[in-house]
Amino acid sequence: MDVTPKYKGSFVKPLKALSHLFREPVTLPMVPRPASDNYRGFHVNDWELCVGCGTCRQICDNAAIRMIHIPGLPDDPAAGLKPRRPAIDYGRCCWCALCVDICPTGSLALSREYVHVSPDMNTYFILPDEKGIHGLNFPKGWAKTDDADLLDLARQPMPQRDPDSRGDNFDEIVHGYDDQAAILEASRCIQCGMCHEACPANMHAPEYIRAIWEGDKERAVREIYRTNPFPEVCGRVCTHRCETACSIGKRGAPIAIRWLKRHAMAALDDERVRTIALEGKVEDRTGKSVAVIGSGPAGLTAAFDLAKLGHAVTVFEAKPEPGGMMRYGIPEYRLPYDRLDADIAVIRAAGVDIRCDSPVGPDLPMDKLRDDFDAVMLATGLGAGRSTRVPGTDHPDVKSAVALLDAITRGESIDVPGRAVVIGGGNVAFDIARSLARLQRKTSGRVDMTLVALEERDHMLADEEEVVEAREEGVVVLNGRGPRQVVLAGPSDKTLGGLETVRCLSIFDEEGRFHPKYDDGDVMLHEADMVIEAIGQASDTGYLGEDLTEALEWARGRIEVGADGATSVSGLWAAGDMVEGPDVIHAVAAGHRVAESIHRFLGGGTTTLEAAE
């Protein structure tokens, strides 16, 4: 192609071009200028702090964040740890930093790095790295600060009676949240769902917390009843695994999920609760019958589910009232009987026939139940107390905590000891110490109650609030002491003198095995008129009879069951404390599993109440 003279340029042009050869280039290198301190560059995430809750993903309006499963990371729902981390799509991110401001752990921040050039689109979708997108360790730009934090880390205080007004009676200690406190507490929730996965019964806590926040308590109760027929009980005494896993609890106080459940239940009258709880109940009867032995949380949960599915359910309870350890083990100041009765009334309203004073045994043998019913469930709990069996524990004034709590519930007359020592560091030990302290104050106006626990203060098995409240009520808690012997008042005096304890230096060995080491030079005598043992509980399965005991498979002393609670004997299930150890919410979860399994066994297919809703 010919070039017109106009574009040919001057004849000196080549010389001009040569002159450029030695000039500095005008293009800049790809090294970014330093950004300001608060610059919002690429994300950085501290993987040690991050729990994989996904709150960053939820808040992102641009859908720029996805949670990616990372094999090998800790996967522990009970501790609130998920093996996933956020990946950012920088084609969508607008650097608003809401993900940083909402992050409950404070693991997410933005670096001051802002340049990324690549023809490969995939490189714009990345897992945040602690060192930044290019691993260049740019300093942090935007990070969470107190004034930018979107979370409220402080819990709404629970109003409760002071020690002076509660020390001589069994009235419930907590008053419950009012509407304002409940809404404020619910508003702290970030809806991450870690609580749902930590709960053994997988309660829909995010949903009912949201309903409370929106002021819709009927919906809250409906959400609660999807998975738990003991909301009044669990709103008071649940071991609240949900709160342990709560993301807010990583830096602040976890959401008071248990107290919010209590609030929702208190807002509706019993009749309305009953109507909501029985929604979805199958009206057609299946013609099948199920016997449940034991009316604790596992037995009654299974009974409730099965009754709602149309089966005829009869519960056989040995004691005068239903509820198992919820009634005969937990003092009323923690769980008022009328609230337990409210939960049980709903279960009865579903059609469950609860027969009290009906122990299975010689008058009502297992064989007859297995003949008369299409399926049988064992849920008899851990009703017997363990003894330390140190010398002297066969003295008549050495009592079992479980037996004493049972007697208090029954309203039996108890010789209240002027001075007492409780052995044990779990909730049962505190239950009996605080109950007897109340009776002491009531009868003599003074408390002389000592609790000795092997564990040190930081490793107590009991809930923290139990320890704090017991001390407020006058119980002397001595940690790191093991029982050595029960002593008599004198060489020729057969009355109880007290308990001798020895300093426990450590409970576990280097490998975490129970191996208490004592300092024999540090011995104390705790003078007492009664010693109460509260170290553990045992199951009494004598009612099964020899033949059935032989037919069943056992593992480590417990009836062996599958994941659905089915035993090795056809038509027989077992669940609850007798299988898993003591815990209400675990028992509720096990009750659901058993009900589902029995329903299938009876020809009900795979339909579950949750799925039917």
Add this chain to the structure above:
Amino acid sequence: MSSQHGEGHVSAKDRLARMKSLEEILNTAMAFEKTAQTFYEQLAGRVRKPLRELVAELAAEEKRHYELFEAARDHPETEAHIRERIAVPVNDHRFSDYVHMPALGDHPDDQAILQYAMGREHAAHEHYADLAESAPEGPLKELFKFLSDEELRHKGDLEKRYYEIVHSGGV
């Protein structure tokens, strides 16, 4: 002034009386394990099924120990020392007490069985630790140390199980 009875109050005659050959010691230990194994096997027939697994495990552990001692006795290196005489610890009577296995009663529960088994392992551990102390440096000392550690390990396993069952709301 030195005591006319020698070390402490133990006479030379007593010391000689407390000297046993390695063969005797290993035979006593094997008898100890064999008696325990038989004891647990017989107990398994008396207890209810929920406890039978525990008792059977204890019997199997004693059997394993017996075979361990048997292998030790028949090992060429041990055979070379088999006639050596070793000072037997003062608490030997306690070890022997367990060889005779005091009665546990007709219907022991899991706690009683575990307490008994732990006591027994403890006595065995101390016995072998004392033997290791008095044995000359070399393979014999190593053997007794190994046996002592073995009993201690088993006692540790039993203690963990005891805690789970008795202190943690087991059955």
